[in-house]
Amino acid sequence: MIRPIKRLGQNFLQDPNTARNIVAGLVAKRGDPVVEIGPGTGALTGLLTDAFDRVTAIEVDERAAEIIEDLWPAVDIRRMDILDVDWQALRKELEAPLHVIGNLPYYITTPILFDLLDAGADGDVKEAVMMMQYEVAERLIAQPRTKQYGILSVAVQQAARAEILFPVSRNVFFPKPDVRSAVVRLTFGEQDPALHVDTAHLRMVVRTAFNQRRKTLRNSLQALTGSLGRELPEDVASKRAEELSPSDFVTLTRYLHGMPPRP
Numbered sequence: 001m002i003r004p005i006k007r008l009g010q011n012f013l014q015d016p017n018t019a020r021n022i023v024a025g026l027v028a029k030r031g032d033p034v035v036e037i038g039p040g041t042g043a044l045t046g047l048l049t050d051a052f053d054r055v056t057a058i059e060v061d062e063r064a065a066e067i068i069e070d071l072w073p074a075v076d077i078r079r080m081d082i083l084d085v086d087w088q089a090l091r092k093e094l095e096a097p098l099h100v101i102g103n104l105p106y107y108i109t110t111p112i113l114f115d116l117l118d119a120g121a122d123g124d125v126k127e128a129v130m131m132m133q134y135e136v137a138e139r140l141i142a143q144p145r146t147k148q149y150g151i152l153s154v155a156v157q158q159a160a161r162a163e164i165l166f167p168v169s170r171n172v173f174f175p176k177p178d179v180r181s182a183v184v185r186l187t188f189g190e191q192d193p194a195l196h197v198d199t200a201h202l203r204m205v206v207r208t209a210f211n212q213r214r215k216t217l218r219n220s221l222q223a224l225t226g227s228l229g230r231e232l233p234e235d236v237a238s239k240r241a242e243e244l245s246p247s248d249f250v251t252l253t254r255y256l257h258g259m260p261p262r263p
């Protein structure tokens with residue numbers, strides 16, 4: 001055991017049943033490349049090596065990387081920051097779409113998610129099974145017109161199928177985190193091709209709309225529509241951001257950028 005470092009989000013999973021259930025959340029087959037985010041002291045890693053032939057693990061803590069190397073020499077351990085991973089290069093190197101798993105370091109859940117959404121949209125990641133804060137998991141699957149519905153909900157649901165697999169109590173970690181957790185699975189590559197949109201454009205529209213979520217889109221998007229030289233259709237202009245579904249946002253983004261409603 002190593003002394004947990006709070007700054008690295010180190011809350012180590014202590015419960016073998018929870019670990020088994022997380023690994024069982026992967027749909028991957030034995031030969032598929034599996035990439036673990038933050039293996040720590042290996043709560044999931046041993047189970048992953050039992051179930052899969054090719055396990056790569058990304059870890060920044062040298063102490064943890066040494067433990068993984070000693071206990072599971074077959075694991076391809078990479079000592080690096082998960083936010084520096086080039087997912088496309090890794091997919092090419094491993095010659096197949098990646099299946100990602102991990103008990104995330106909670107201080108960087110959102111940037112990890114956005115990186116994976118991009119990698120999923122590019123076909124580099126096929127699925128991701130991740131433990132995260134329950135409150136973030138709820139935002140991923142939130143429906144329009146709810147308090148949780150926002151930028152993350154639209155970004156995730158436009159790019160992937162998102163499911164909460166099960167909740168996880170604070171009590172199964174050492175040290176105990178401040179919040180409860182949930183395991184989420186994202187599955188990529190199943191979306192309607194009609195929902196295709198430039199991701200940067202979509203994120204700009206969604207971010208601008210939700211930055212002033214109480215206002216009508218006529219007001220919140222005023223500067224953006226002005227700079228793009230477009231006027232909002234009346235039925236959209238009178239709505240607020242939280243009333244638009246992810247596909248409504250795609251249609252709106254395509255319209256603002258002068259593209260036909262559907263390809």
Ligand code: SAM
Nearest residue numbers: 011012013038039040043060061081082103105
């Ligand atoms: N998988 C282990 C478990 O379930 O007990 C550890 C999970 S712990 C919540 C998060 C892990 O991510 C830690 O091992 C931590 O060192 C690692 N980590 C933190 N920041 C990271 C980063 N930027 N890149 C890669 N790994 C990171």
